[in-house]
Amino acid sequence: MGFRFFWDSERVCVAAAIEITGITKRFGDFEALRGIDLQIEQGEFFALLGPNGAGKSTLISLMAGLQQATTGQIRIMGHDVHTEYQRARHALGVVPQELVFDPFFNVREMLRFQAGYFGRGPENDPWIDEVIEGLGLTDKAHTNMRKLSGGMKRRALIAQALAHKPPVIVLDEPTAGVDVELRQMLWAFIQQLNQQGHTIILTTHYLEEAEALCQRVAMMKQGRIVALDTTRALLKNHATKQLSLRLTGALPPQLLSLVKQQQGDEVILGLSELTQVETVLRVLREAKVEIQDMQLQEADLEDVFLNLVGNQQGAQG
Numbered sequence: 001m002g003f004r005f006f007w008d009s010e011r012v013c014v015a016a017a018i019e020i021t022g023i024t025k026r027f028g029d030f031e032a033l034r035g036i037d038l039q040i041e042q043g044e045f046f047a048l049l050g051p052n053g054a055g056k057s058t059l060i061s062l063m064a065g066l067q068q069a070t071t072g073q074i075r076i077m078g079h080d081v082h083t084e085y086q087r088a089r090h091a092l093g094v095v096p097q098e099l100v101f102d103p104f105f106n107v108r109e110m111l112r113f114q115a116g117y118f119g120r121g122p123e124n125d126p127w128i129d130e131v132i133e134g135l136g137l138t139d140k141a142h143t144n145m146r147k148l149s150g151g152m153k154r155r156a157l158i159a160q161a162l163a164h165k166p167p168v169i170v171l172d173e174p175t176a177g178v179d180v181e182l183r184q185m186l187w188a189f190i191q192q193l194n195q196q197g198h199t200i201i202l203t204t205h206y207l208e209e210a211e212a213l214c215q216r217v218a219m220m221k222q223g224r225i226v227a228l229d230t231t232r233a234l235l236k237n238h239a240t241k242q243l244s245l246r247l248t249g250a251l252p253p254q255l256l257s258l259v260k261q262q263q264g265d266e267v268i269l270g271l272s273e274l275t276q277v278e279t280v281l282r283v284l285r286e287a288k289v290e291i292q293d294m295q296l297q298e299a300d301l302e303d304v305f306l307n308l309v310g311n312q313q314g315a316q317g
Contacts, residue, residue, distance in 0.1 A: 015078030017042045017168050017199035023072035032058045034223040045200045047210035050220030093161035097173040099153050101145045108141045111163045118164035131159045151182045168199045211301035221309040238304045242297045243269040248290040
């Protein structure tokens with residue numbers, strides 16, 4: 001069974017999936033967004049990361065037209081979210097972080113109602129059948145939403161965001177609180193959507209997901225984008241290698257500036273270049289400190305995140 005996606009906008013060939021220009025958002029004296037400029041091309045799998053309070057949720061609300069920016073402009077598939085709200089909203093599917101659902105409908109009824117909200121009638125039913133099957137909801141299609149488990153509710157909310165066939169999909173913490181098996185199933189499905197041409201924007205506090213799935217990453221801090229690049233370039237330019245050592249003696253003073261973590265006889269050093277390994281080994285030999293164990297590890301996206309936005313728990317908010 002294959003998934004078929006269509007979008008009939010006359011601007012699909014030329015417009016970026018999302019264009020954000022000069023966006024600010026104030027709540028009284030508090031400035032939640034401080035001049036956001038961002039362009040996401042069609043077909044990208046894009047990560048939007050940041051700690052709590054960074055402004056990600058506010059930016060998503062602006063994209064969905066749920067709030068109005070103080071200044072600036074947002075376009076979805078070439079359509080202004082304020083002056084062309086209906087077209088922009090048709091182009092966007094948002095999977096919210098919270099489990100919000102209508103308790104009076106079963107899964108199929110909810111999806112048909114959602115599609116109807118965007119002007120799609122019974123002719124859309126075959127697509128709804130495909131989404132239900134693709135997300136493993138076939139045996140729950142006639143089950144009331146209140147009776148679904150948390151994982152099944154999460155699948156149903158993803159299906160709801162897809163019910164009207166949007167070309168751009170925003171996933172706000174889609175795997176929060178779900179088990180490993182469901183997480184793998186969801187990502188297999190989302191990757192298939194992306195391969196079929198959908199643009200995916202992901203926020204997640206599982207940074208290994210962003211590293212494995214996304215071609216580009218924007219990192220936000222205090223309402224600003226502090227890093228924007230391909231995942232590979234961020235890892236190359238901002239990450240450090242980690243040298244894990246177990247020693248018989250004290251670490252020589254010359255190496256203390258490299259320490260990232262130390263517990264007992266185990267110490268982790270942060271290295272910016274591979275050539276520093278030889279320097280560390282030479283200093284240890286000269287100090288007659290014996291190495292019991294040694295392991296060199298490549299840094300990951302979590303290390304980049306901590307370096308750029310600070311040592312805060314998670315990447316959500």
